[in-house]
Amino acid sequence: MTRNKRKRKRSKSSNPNQVNKTPSPGLMALYPKVFFLLGLFLIVLAVLLLAFYSQDNALFGLAMLTFVTGVAISFYAKFPIGKNKTN
Numbered sequence: 001m002t003r004n005k006r007k008r009k010r011s012k013s014s015n016p017n018q019v020n021k022t023p024s025p026g027l028m029a030l031y032p033k034v035f036f037l038l039g040l041f042l043i044v045l046a047v048l049l050l051a052f053y054s055q056d057n058a059l060f061g062l063a064m065l066t067f068v069t070g071v072a073i074s075f076y077a078k079f080p081i082g083k084n085k086t087n
Helices: 003-012 032-052 057-084
Strands: none
Touching: 032 057
């Protein structure tokens, strides 16, 4: 075999010890609709807590934290939904 042919054959075979360097997609990228619905559920839960239990300071704070978390989750889950749409 010529030297060039050996180089081509050697470069074609993959090394089994070589690790794939691509990062795995996160859960939000894999299931964007689920996280969007979870964010909407948290927003509705926060509104219900504010409507019925707003007198208690602890539940008011919990409602505000739930509202902010729901908005953040639904906002970030919207980005992969737009990318995955195909016509």
